[in-house]
Amino acid sequence: MSTKTPSKLEEILTAGHLAVTSECGPPRGSDPEDITKKAEMIRNHVDAINITDNQTSVTRLCSLAACVHLKMMGIEPTLQMVVRDRNRIALQSDILGAASFDIHNILCLSGDHQQFGDCPKGQNVFDIDSMQLIQTVRLMRDEGKFLGGDEIKRPPQMFVGAAANPFADPFEIRVPRLAKKIAAGVEFIQTQCIYNLDKFELWMKLACDRGLHEKVYILAGVTPFKSAGMAKYMKNRVPGMDVPDEVVKRMSGVPKEKQAEEGINICVESIQRLKEVEGVRGFHIMAIEWEEKVPEIVERSGLYPRPDIS
Amino acid sequence: MIRSITQQKPEEEIDQLLNGLGRVFMIGCGTCATLTHTGGEPEVKAMKENLSGKGKLVTGEMVLPVACDNLTAEALKEHGAQIGQSDVLLIMTCAFGVQTIARQLEKMVVPALDTLFIGKETGLGRFDEICTQCGTCILGETGGICPVTSCHKGLVNGPCGGTSNGKCEIDSEKDCAWTLIYNRLKELNRLDAMRKLQKPRNHQGEPSPGKFKLSA
Numbered sequence: 001m002s003t004k005t006p007s008k009l010e011e012i013l014t015a016g017h018l019a020v021t022s023e024c025g026p027p028r029g030s031d032p033e034d035i036t037k038k039a040e041m042i043r044n045h046v047d048a049i050n051i052t053d054n055q056t057s058v059t060r061l062c063s064l065a066a067c068v069h070l071k072m073m074g075i076e077p078t079l080q081m082v083v084r085d086r087n088r089i090a091l092q093s094d095i096l097g098a099a100s101f102d103i104h105n106i107l108c109l110s111g112d113h114q115q116f117g118d119c120p121k122g123q124n125v126f127d128i129d130s131m132q133l134i135q136t137v138r139l140m141r142d143e144g145k146f147l148g149g150d151e152i153k154r155p156p157q158m159f160v161g162a163a164a165n166p167f168a169d170p171f172e173i174r175v176p177r178l179a180k181k182i183a184a185g186v187e188f189i190q191t192q193c194i195y196n197l198d199k200f201e202l203w204m205k206l207a208c209d210r211g212l213h214e215k216v217y218i219l220a221g222v223t224p225f226k227s228a229g230m231a232k233y234m235k236n237r238v239p240g241m242d243v244p245d246e247v248v249k250r251m252s253g254v255p256k257e258k259q260a261e262e263g264i265n266i267c268v269e270s271i272q273r274l275k276e277v278e279g280v281r282g283f284h285i286m287a288i289e290w291e292e293k294v295p296e297i298v299e300r301s302g303l304y305p306r307p308d309i310s
Numbered sequence: 311m312i313r314s315i316t317q318q319k320p321e322e323e324i325d326q327l328l329n330g331l332g333r334v335f336m337i338g339c340g341t342c343a344t345l346t347h348t349g350g351e352p353e354v355k356a357m358k359e360n361l362s363g364k365g366k367l368v369t370g371e372m373v374l375p376v377a378c379d380n381l382t383a384e385a386l387k388e389h390g391a392q393i394g395q396s397d398v399l400l401i402m403t404c405a406f407g408v409q410t411i412a413r414q415l416e417k418m419v420v421p422a423l424d425t426l427f428i429g430k431e432t433g434l435g436r437f438d439e440i441c442t443q444c445g446t447c448i449l450g451e452t453g454g455i456c457p458v459t460s461c462h463k464g465l466v467n468g469p470c471g472g473t474s475n476g477k478c479e480i481d482s483e484k485d486c487a488w489t490l491i492y493n494r495l496k497e498l499n500r501l502d503a504m505r506k507l508q509k510p511r512n513h514q515g516e517p518s519p520g521k522f523k524l525s526a
Contacts, residue, residue, distance in 0.1 A: 113463065113480045129463070129467050132509070170492055192471060
């Protein structure tokens, strides 16, 4: 398969390597070091770094500016873009802005509802949805056109991604929804954090049965637990998250000072098992405010060194 | 029947809006605000007592049969003298009623209620917003359930990743619209409708503020 964009992530996946991506959350302030320090910790262990877009609806430094910081460091960014806060004019405008810095990966998302964040009284936008954002980027890239039909000078060249959550219900809808995103034009998927491996494997099998794994690169999402408390929180409080009881039990079963290590162990074991699952083409490691552990996870999972592609 | 769903403003806000205005005429509504127990006879009476207790002079009160109706002009005339003696009208109707009344009289109006949405009584004392009058109806493809209104994100291409036990990620009391749509389409053997990629919505259907004129 040949690549359609200058994206390094796309090239690595197309070459048949297991890709490794991670993410950095921008700061609640304007100090660029908050981003560059995190990125520096993981740059040699991942192929691209996602920058989240006001995740959990908490106001932060914008994803685009943070991506530019990565770009200036010579790191490949993935611009996360939610449709919660901007209408179709602003979204297309920011896509062009990113393209002007040669940002070559984009992740198209709905975005958490603003009720979760620091401005619950604010108005959401949702002028278009994540499905339509995928179509928009593809239209801009492949046909060189705006949604309004006019021509774009120097169209964006972006490898187009989206999220998938195999664990939200109804479960029966989740594979057809992946198929719909593929029909919309998505090229890579980063999944919700996987803790229920059995369920993920079932989802993946149903996707493979429909041949979807040959139409999209699926990166399995993982997040290490720092503590038993975090496991319980993710289980009970985070929407669309599936943390089986035995995982919480395993975290709670070790003394507090050993829990972080156990969290890393679980993460590494998950990656090792998921490597064997048909259709898994890489990993998206979301070490929330724990970026310093990413290199260890990547190395222990046998995913290091990263392929040298320039 | 569609209803205008209201809730009473916080007492402090009403006090602040009436600050310095000693003589108050009060108006309730016999339709929606009576149904929601926000502006019927009992609520107007309670508000009157409350205001009197705070030293306001209530020059009179009335509960209009249908505050948003054009006949409201006639009904208000019957209380012309009492209204004339007041500094302000405290109106316990939805904002349709407040604006209908404001157009008739040369008086400052103070709404005592906040208008939440146009909805339907779907159970005893329970009201749901089921249509936002978006101007570009897609009910024909969603089994008669409106995701534009019933999904907190107004998503038209299926659910987000936050559905939990059939409920919305932001409120475990609210059904996920797309779970309802999925179940309905499944019953109707029309799940294929969910595969259709809906285009970006046409907000120009009738841009807000809406205005519509029947053609001759």
